[in-house]
Amino acid sequence: MADIKLHEGELNIMELLWSNKSLAAKDIAKIIKEYIGWEKNTTYTVIKRLIEKGAVKREDPGFICRAAISKRAVQISETKSLLDKLYGGSLSKFFVDYVGSQTLNPTELTEIQRIIGQYRPM
Helix, strand or coil: CCCCCCCHHHHHHHHHHHHHHHEEEHHHHHHHHHHCCCCCCHHHHHHHHHHCCCCEEEEECEEEECCCHHHHHHHHHHHHHHHHHHHHCHHHHHHHHHHHCCCCCCHHHHHHHHHHHCCCCC
């Protein structure tokens, strides 16, 4: 599957679907109105874009929406995109920059070392 790029508003709707498995578009619109303030037409437009991108499947009757891509797939895609954009695709540059800007306690350092050790070639 090709990488699907989602903007923040689209991610808000996807979070609802990942949490609820399926929702009627009218229910998505009510929830989004309450938490974000979007009007129904705006929410429906974003849902339509998500369907066109292949991120959401629509089922009738009732305009039931289901996520067609996993949250993990989006996390991987967005992380890769961010690394490419800000660090030239270099995980090590990102890691050095990020860890260098944090105050890590000994437990966190041990956990990071353990995680890295899992991926070290034998």
